[in-house]
Amino acid sequence: MTTELKQVSFPPEVLARIVPEVSLQRHLSIGLRPNLRNFLEFKPIEIASHANNITTTNDNVFGSSIVKSGNSTIVTTVTLGVVENTNSSTSTFNNNNNNNNNNNNNLTNDQFTSIYPVIDIQRGRSGAPSDEEMILSQNLYETILHSRLISKAALKINHCGLAIKETDINSDKDNIQIFYPDIHPQVFVNLPSSSSTLKKSYSFVIFCHVKVFSKISTIFDLCYSSIIDALHDLKLPRVYITDFSSTKISVKSRNSNTRGLVGVSKSSLNIDLNNELYYPLELSSEGGISCNFGAIKTVKNKQEDEDITMENEEVVELLADLEGEAEESTILSRISIIVDGNEKIKRLSLINGDINSEISLDILQRAIDVAKLRSRND
Amino acid sequence: MDRRRLLGPLNTVIPNIGISSEINGSKSTPQTGISSSSSSNKNDIENFFLKTGIIENANGSAYLEVGNNVIEVSVFGPRPIRGSFIDRASFSVECKFLPYISQPGDELFNTNNQFNNSNSNTNANGRTGLTTIEHKISSYVETALLPSIILEKYPKSTFDVFVTIVATETPTYNSNEKLMRLTNWIVNCASVALVDANVEVKDIVTSGIVKSNKSGDIIIDPRGQIEDEQNEQDEQDDQNEENVLGVASFMNLNNDQLVGIWVEGGDIDQDLVTKVINGCNDMSKKIRANINSFLIDSLQ
Amino acid sequence: MILSPAERAYLYESLVQKPAIRPGARSDHQFRPLEAKTGFLPNSNGSARIRLNDGSECIISVKSKVVVTRGESSLIEVDIDVPGFRDDSNFVSNLKFSLTNLLITKFPVEYLRLTSKYSFKLFIDCIVISHSSYPLSLISLTSYLALKTTRLPLLTSEVNDEEIEEQPTFSDDWDNAKYIHPTFQPPIFITLGVIGENLLFDPSIEEEQVLENGLILSFYKDKVITPIINMNLATNSNNSNFKGLNQKLIIQSINLCNKYCPAIIKALDTLIEQDDENDDTDNHIF
Numbered sequence: 001m002t003t004e005l006k007q008v009s010f011p012p013e014v015l016a017r018i019v020p021e022v023s024l025q026r027h028l029s030i031g032l033r034p035n036l037r038n039f040l041e042f043k044p045i046e047i048a049s050h051a052n053n054i055t056t057t058n059d060n061v062f063g064s065s066i067v068k069s070g071n072s073t074i075v076t077t078v079t080l081g082v083v084e085n086t087n088s089s090t091s092t093f094n095n096n097n098n099n100n101n102n103n104n105n106n107l108t109n110d111q112f113t114s115i116y117p118v119i120d121i122q123r124g125r126s127g128a129p130s131d132e133e134m135i136l137s138q139n140l141y142e143t144i145l146h147s148r149l150i151s152k153a154a155l156k157i158n159h160c161g162l163a164i165k166e167t168d169i170n171s172d173k174d175n176i177q178i179f180y181p182d183i184h185p186q187v188f189v190n191l192p193s194s195s196s197t198l199k200k201s202y203s204f205v206i207f208c209h210v211k212v213f214s215k216i217s218t219i220f221d222l223c224y225s226s227i228i229d230a231l232h233d234l235k236l237p238r239v240y241i242t243d244f245s246s247t248k249i250s251v252k253s254r255n256s257n258t259r260g261l262v263g264v265s266k267s268s269l270n271i272d273l274n275n276e277l278y279y280p281l282e283l284s285s286e287g288g289i290s291c292n293f294g295a296i297k298t299v300k301n302k303q304e305d306e307d308i309t310m311e312n313e314e315v316v317e318l319l320a321d322l323e324g325e326a327e328e329s330t331i332l333s334r335i336s337i338i339v340d341g342n343e344k345i346k347r348l349s350l351i352n353g354d355i356n357s358e359i360s361l362d363i364l365q366r367a368i369d370v371a372k373l374r375s376r377n378d
Numbered sequence: 379m380d381r382r383r384l385l386g387p388l389n390t391v392i393p394n395i396g397i398s399s400e401i402n403g404s405k406s407t408p409q410t411g412i413s414s415s416s417s418s419n420k421n422d423i424e425n426f427f428l429k430t431g432i433i434e435n436a437n438g439s440a441y442l443e444v445g446n447n448v449i450e451v452s453v454f455g456p457r458p459i460r461g462s463f464i465d466r467a468s469f470s471v472e473c474k475f476l477p478y479i480s481q482p483g484d485e486l487f488n489t490n491n492q493f494n495n496s497n498s499n500t501n502a503n504g505r506t507g508l509t510t511i512e513h514k515i516s517s518y519v520e521t522a523l524l525p526s527i528i529l530e531k532y533p534k535s536t537f538d539v540f541v542t543i544v545a546t547e548t549p550t551y552n553s554n555e556k557l558m559r560l561t562n563w564i565v566n567c568a569s570v571a572l573v574d575a576n577v578e579v580k581d582i583v584t585s586g587i588v589k590s591n592k593s594g595d596i597i598i599d600p601r602g603q604i605e606d607e608q609n610e611q612d613e614q615d616d617q618n619e620e621n622v623l624g625v626a627s628f629m630n631l632n633n634d635q636l637v638g639i640w641v642e643g644g645d646i647d648q649d650l651v652t653k654v655i656n657g658c659n660d661m662s663k664k665i666r667a668n669i670n671s672f673l674i675d676s677l678q
Numbered sequence: 679m680i681l682s683p684a685e686r687a688y689l690y691e692s693l694v695q696k697p698a699i700r701p702g703a704r705s706d707h708q709f710r711p712l713e714a715k716t717g718f719l720p721n722s723n724g725s726a727r728i729r730l731n732d733g734s735e736c737i738i739s740v741k742s743k744v745v746v747t748r749g750e751s752s753l754i755e756v757d758i759d760v761p762g763f764r765d766d767s768n769f770v771s772n773l774k775f776s777l778t779n780l781l782i783t784k785f786p787v788e789y790l791r792l793t794s795k796y797s798f799k800l801f802i803d804c805i806v807i808s809h810s811s812y813p814l815s816l817i818s819l820t821s822y823l824a825l826k827t828t829r830l831p832l833l834t835s836e837v838n839d840e841e842i843e844e845q846p847t848f849s850d851d852w853d854n855a856k857y858i859h860p861t862f863q864p865p866i867f868i869t870l871g872v873i874g875e876n877l878l879f880d881p882s883i884e885e886e887q888v889l890e891n892g893l894i895l896s897f898y899k900d901k902v903i904t905p906i907i908n909m910n911l912a913t914n915s916n917n918s919n920f921k922g923l924n925q926k927l928i929i930q931s932i933n934l935c936n937k938y939c940p941a942i943i944k945a946l947d948t949l950i951e952q953d954d955e956n957d958d959t960d961n962h963i964f
Contacts (some may be wrong), residue, residue, distance in 0.1 A: 054478075057446060057545060059395045061478050071434045075544065077478050081390040081501060116384040118503040124436060124454030124538055126472055128506070129382050137384050161399070178399040205386045209477055209503045211542070213450065214433040239393060270396030277399065466918060485751040486782055487775055506766075510778075513771035521909050525921040620783075622904065628922075635922030641906040642783070648929050651906070655925050 020326035027326075028298040028317060034326045040370055042291070042321040045069045045222065047229050055233070059273055063234030063281075067226040073213040076226040078115075078234050081205035082157070082269050112284070113152050114145035115231070117208040119223060121215050140223060143338065147285065147346040149231070154282040155204040159183075161240030161272065162191055178240045178272060202269070204236060217323035220336065221290040228287030235278035237271045288340030289375040290347075293367045294322045294331035297357040316357050318366055333357045335364065337371040345371075385501040392501060423599045423664050426563070428672055430574040436540075438575020442567035445601065447560055448544040451568045453575035455537035467532035471520040473512050473541040473564065477502040481511045482546070482556035515561050516541070522565050522585065522627040522638030528578040537577065539568055554642050555589070555600065558625045562587040565627050565638065566665055573673060582669060583637055585627035586661025588654055590643075592621070596657040620644035624651075626658035630666065634659055681887050690888040690919065694874035701884060707938040709880045712819070714949045716827040723800075723855075724828025728820045732882065735807040736816050738824040740800055744846060747797040753790050754781045755799065758817065760806045772909075773814055776867065776894070777804075777821065779905060784865040784898055789858050793837050796846050798830055810883035811869075812911040814894060818867035822946055825864040829855035863943060865898035870931050871911065872923050877931050879938065886912040891923040893931050897939045902932045 016023040016034065027034050037043065046068040054064040054077055063078035117140045119133045129137075144150065161180040181188045181198065188194050208230065210223050300313045322328055332353030338346040345368065352358055379388070426444035433439035436452035443449075456467060475481050487510040508516065519541065527537065541564055547556055565585040572579055589600035600623075620643045627638035641654060681689065692699040698706055712728050719725035724740035745753070756778045763770045781802070790798040802821060806813050831848040832855060849855075871881035872891040881889060892911035896903050906928070910920050 053446075054545065058478055058480070060480070071432055073432075075476070077476070079478055079502065080393070081386055082393050083387050083390045116386040116501075116503075118383050118385070122433065122436075122452060122540065122542065124452065124457075124540060126540075134382055141384050163396070176397055178397075180399075205390045207386060207501055207503050211476060211544075213542075214435055214439075216434050238399070240396060240399070242396075269391060269393040271393045272396055273398040275398075487778055507764075508766065508768070508771070510771045510775045513768045514775045517768055517772050517909065518907075524910060530918075632922070634925070636908075636925050636928070637922040639906060639908050639928060641904045642779075643904050646902065646904055646906075646932075648932055651932060652925075652929060655928065659925075 016326055021330045024296070024326040024330045025298060028296070029300065033319060035323045037321075037323075039317055040320045042374065043069050043323060045225065047225065055235075060271075062237065062278075063230045063232075065226050065229035065233055067222055067229065069222055070216070071214045072216060072219065072222060074219070074222050074226040075211045075213070076223075076230040077209050078230050079207045079209070080236070080271070081207060082202050082239060083205050085156070085201045085203055109146070109148075111152055112145060112148045113150055113155060114141050115150070115206040115208050115227065117141060117210055117223075117227060119210045119212065121212040121219075123215070136220060136223060139220060140227060143224065143347050144227070147288070147338065149283055149285055149287060150206070150281070151284045152203065154284070155206070155236075157202040157204060157239050159238070160198075160200075160202060161238060162188065162194060163240050163242045163270070164191065165242070176242075180238065180240075202239065206231075206234070217321075217328060218292060221292055221321070224290040224338070225287075231281060231283060231287070234281045235275070236281055238274065238277045240270050240272055242268055242270055285346075286340040286342070288338045288344075288346050289371070290336065290338045291320065291367075291371040291374055292322060293335040293337070293370070294319045294327065295333040295335070295357045295359045295363055296331045296354070316360065316363060318363050318370075320370060331357075333359050335359060335367045337368060339368075339371045339375040341375060343372045343375065380504050383504050385504045390501070423661060424601060426668075428567070428570060428669070430570060430676065436575070438571050438573070438577070440567050440571035440574055442563060442570075444563050446545055446547045447563055449560075449564055449567045450542045450544055451564070451571040452540045452542075453537065453568075453571045453577065454540065455575070455577070456532045456535035457538070459534055459536050463534060465533050466529040467527075467535045467537055469520065469524055469527060469529060469537045469539075471516045471523070471539045471541065471568070472508065473516040473519065473543070474508060475512060475543045475546075477505055479543060479546055481509060482553040482560070483511055484509075484553075486553070487511050487514075511557065515557070515564060518561050518625075518638060518640055519564055519568055523568060523572065523583055525635070525637045526569070526579045526581055526583045526629055527572065528580060531578050539571065541568065555623055558623050558640065558642065559587055559600075561585075561640070562625045565625075566669070570669055570673070581629040581631040582666060583627050583629055584662040584666040584669060585625060585638065586658035586665065587623070587625045588657035588661065589624075590622040590650060590654065594650060594653070596653050598657050598661045622646055622650060622654060624654035624658055626655055626662070628659055628662045630663075681884060686888055689884060690873070693876065693878065693885065693888060696875065698873070698876045698878060700878065701882065706876060707879045707934060709942060710882065714820075714823055714946075714953070716823050716950055716953050723830060724824045724826075726820050726823035726827065728816060728823070730816065732810050734809045734811070734813065734816055736804060736809070736813065736820045737807060738802060738804045738817070738820045740802050740824045740828045742798045742800055742828075742830055744792065744796055745799045746795060747791070748795075750797070750799060752782050753787050753797055753799045754778070754785055754802065756781060756802045756804070758804045758806070760809070760813070773817065776814055776905070776907075777802075777817060780818075780865050780867065780896055781821075783905075784896070784903060786859070786862070789862060792833055792846050793835075793844075800825075800828070811881060811886055812892070815867050815869040815880060819942075819946065822864045822866050822943075823950060825858065826862070826946075826950060828858055830858065831855050863899065863947075865896055865903065866939075866943070868895045868897055868935055868939060868942075869893075869911065870895065870934075872927055873919075875924075875927075877927060877934055879934075881911060887917060888919050889917070890919050890921050893923075893928070895931060895935050897935055897943075900936075900940055900943075902935045902939075906932075 024034060048066040052064055052066050055061050060079055061077050062080055065076045067074040117137050119136045121133055159180050159182045161178045163176050163178045165176050179188045208227055212219055295316050295318055297314055298317050300315055322331060334351045336349045340346055350359060424444055426442055429441045431439060432441050433452045436454055438453040440451050546560060562585045565583060569583045587599060589597045622643040624641040626636060629635045629637055710730050712730050714728045716726045719739050722739040723742045727737045729735045756774060758770055758774045760770050804817050833846055834849045835844055835847040869880055870893040871878040871885055871889040872893060873889050878885060889911060892909050894907050896905055910917060
């Protein structure tokens with residue numbers, strides 16, 4: 001005897017969890033996405049440029065940005081490091097700088113540099129960064145490097161100052177004065193260590209920390225716009241060197257005749273907090289807008305008035321700005337495009353992950369068109 | 379060398395945050411630390427902004443702004459555990475500052491960490507574990523919240539509370555006060571996040587902070603500036619005779635059960651400790667009233 | 679799980695009695711017997727070891743260095759090492775925070791001042807060789823002994839170096855070295871277990887499993903001082919008894935400490951004296 005199996009039906013939200021692909025197809029067949037957007041509709045982004053006070057309340061932060069899309073919030077902060085230039089590289093980009101100031105096309109790739117992003121996604125786990133975070137960081141690094149956004153010349157520290165300490169014996173307070181070769185040329189030349197300061201050249205290194213709250217979809221686009229916004233906000237400070245005479249104190253020891261040294265201060269690099277001397281980072285090109293697309297084969301129910309029979313047609317549909325579990329797990333053919341304001345494509349990545357929903361030239365063309373349109377609107 | 383994070387070229391140095399070269403020599407950072415405190419009454423509690431449910435991929439979350447402190451708490455759980463059976467849930471709290479924030483008391487307590495913000499040549503973005511100060515806050519919050527959660531209801535599971543400190547006060551406060559004020563608000567925020575996560579709790583834990591001045595009077599919810607105004611003339615004596623600072627957390631249940639206490643600072647005796655506890659209790663009750671009405675409102 | 683449910687219930691019931699019936703027939707305010715030795719590390723300025731009868735053992739070495747006072751954020755640096763725990767674990771970090779905080783805020787730094795410019799900086803290294811109960815009071819008592827017996831070389835140069843740039847020089851005779859201060863008694867931590875209406879001094883590991891809460895008080899110059907904190911002493915277990923405490927117990931704990939802790943300090947001082955007398959005959963620690 002066979003027992004009859006009852007047909008089980010699930011409410012839509014349960015179906016979406018257990019068979020996301022079926023749920024997605026059912027949505028698409030009625031011309032709607034699970035997140036209730038149109039196929040080529042993007043999720044709105046809010047960029048709170050200059051509306052945050054991270055930069056003003058933290059002395060070590062020089063640029064910041066908060067980007068929101070739905071509940072996802074991205075907080076990007078820019079901190080700085082300094083690296084000493086090797087002599088050969090200094091001379092090359094100085095020359096280039098003189099010859100073709102406004103012509104980036106003649107510059108080779110090694111005249112550009114990138115930022116060093118660390119992505120930190122709030123995901124309820126502690127420990128080492130996940131694969132996703134590492135891949136995202138690397139992607140952002142490479143994207144910014146190859147989009148020729150930041151030239152090495154823009155990060156070069158041109159006028160490195162020198163701090164002179166005068167100890168006031170009466171109050172036992174140190175009076176530190178900072179001199180710059182361009183602001184105080186007279187004084188600077190006479191300083192004892194000015195020549196050695198001028199000989200060395202330094203460049204800034206840009207570190208980005210990107211904290212992602214409430215991640216629900218792919219966040220490359222959001223991180224990218226957040227970083228670009230933070231870079232626009234970035235103001236570089238002046239840097240000075242303290243070269244105070246080191247104090248050597250000998251301590252006699254019974255067992256050996258060597259003399260120990262106590263309290264030797266080394267020359268060190270410091271950031272001048274005078275924000276009147278801050279200057280904005282010169283970006284070599286526009287950052288542009290990053291968009292992502294997915295392609296999926298759907299079955300369309302074509303209902304024709306005269307005909308009673310329904311004709312099923314298979315089409316590969318293009319969806320913009322993927323969001324949610326159903327779309328992310330089911331749609332494997334992806335396109336990611338960055339287009340700048342001049343409709344120039346800065347980055348294009350294409351993954352044909354799904355053999356059935358292959359990205360055809362036609363679909364790619366449509367995606368590029370949409371991306372260009374979006375960059376224009378923004 | 380860290381191969382998992384992009385921390386810049388190896389020979390990068392992190393410059394010290396130096397002084398400003400402005401003529402008058404004063405620091406150019408705007409004094410945003412003075413918030414509502416200057417106008418407020420001595421025993422008023424600073425206004426705070428609270429929001430729940432902002433983190434979609436957590437079971438519950440709360441966001442709190444008070445003064446310049448910005449705190450975000452996410453609760454993950456109940457999550458299944460691997461390994462052997464346990465009859466009650468385990469509970470952990472991890473509190474982290476965003477890497478660019480200078481932590482209160484950094485130079486005193488984080489000395490052995492390789493990622494010490496104050497004078498190391500390491501990129502703070504590469505910090506792995508928690509600093510000593512973060513551990514201290516985490517364990518206070520954990521101790522205070524632990525008695526409130528009905529862990530028996532959740533066998534084989536775990537609750538993980540993640541606290542992110544997005545912003546702190548400007549360093550006009552003394553570091554202990556800053557640290558304890560922050561801890562106080564993290565407890566309040568985390569309790570709301572637990573409720574938002576629908577975790578079964580016996581009661582909401584709320585917390586208060588007080589400071590005593592030299593004459594033994596209690597200031598509820600001290601905000602640094604108040605005391606400065608009062609003792610401007612004898613600031614130097616202040617250094618020797620430290621004020622007593624206390625944070626205490628309570629459940630209303632069972633005659634205001636004390637679930638967390640942390641007293642720091644100068645000389646104490648029984649009377650003063652009683653005053654500190656009562657002062658904290660008063661403040662925690664006001665905050666509880668606020669949170670209760672917030673939660674009732676959010677249900678409607 | 680150290681105790682079975684039946685053992686837990688039995689122990690809990692005995693400890694909530696008034697007065698508490700503690701294992702080992704200890705009274706409420708009685709510490710576990712300890713064995714101490716000081717000044718055994720030849721390369722340190724001060725050293726101490728405490729062993730408890732349950733096998734817990736802690737060794738502390740105090741070393742000093744001459745520093746320019748203005749260049750240092752604090753003149754005391756503490757490092758704690760507990761085998762089986764990572765240095766950045768919550769357990770070790772909290773021990774370190776507590777001890778550093780106590781010493782930085784309460785240690786009379788003027789004792790370390792050499793001249794107007796220079797000071798000694800103390801490096802306190804603790805190794806908890808083994809422990810069963812929460813080791814903070816063990817570490818703190820050991821640090822008491824180590825600091826109390828720390829000897830710093832005698833300064834032979836001028837104390838006043840404001841006018842002339844002079845570097846401190848020291849007597850090279852170790853016999854001339856001085857203690858930090860003759861009457862100096864370093865601050866210590868006392869661990870108290872809360873169960874029912876009882877407060878138990880120095881709870882053992884079994885007692886920690888059933889405690890309702892734990893208190894840590896600090897004691898200095900014959901009175902209770904800050905910090906005062908509460909915590910779950912049974913760090914590694916899932917203590918189901920853990921709950922909030924009655925506010926009155928805090929006040930009671932301060933009274934009890936004020937009453938009984940001077941005896942602990944006295945006992946430690948006696949230990950040092952005895953150790954000094956035995957010093958010539960028996961100079962090995964094992």
